[in-house]
Amino acid sequence: MSKSFVTRIGLETGKNFDFRTGNNKMHEYKKVKREITELELVAITCNSCGTRHVITDFFDKNKFHDFSVEGGYGSTCPGDMKTMSFTLCCDCLNDITSKFKVSATSTNTDGFD
Numbered sequence: 557m558s559k560s561f562v563t564r565i566g567l568e569t570g571k572n573f574d575f576r577t578g579n580n581k582m583h584e585y586k587k588v589k590r591e592i593t594e595l596e597l598v599a600i601t602c603n604s605c606g607t608r609h610v611i612t613d614f615f616d617k618n619k620f621h622d623f624s625v626e627g628g629y630g631s632t633c634p635g636d637m638k639t640m641s642f643t644l645c646c647d648c649l650n651d652i653t654s655k656f657k658v659s660a661t662s663t664n665t666d667g668f669d
Contacts, residue, residue: 604648619646 600620601608611617624641627634634640644652653660 600643602645602648603642604644604652607645607647609645620644621646621649 597611597617599608599610600617602620609616609619620643622641622643624639625634626639627636630636631638
């Protein structure tokens, strides 16, 4: 911001802006305490084997992987302009990928080699 703009709106002197409350002459704020409801993941089911796993800690989610496959124009799998989403447990994912004729690529995602 230019110095003349800051002076013109009174930020430099605090004339038009109260830094404690965040109020200025045109905008008034008040603190509001709200109770919010959030969705919490409680269980995950594998689409392949049907295993349902109750989530008890942060690491339980890492035992399952979500996939989404988008079909383009003329696609037969999952269908013309359709999306298929599914979840696999680690056992089913390993079972499927172990049958690949050409291995899937694997990269390290934590930033370390």
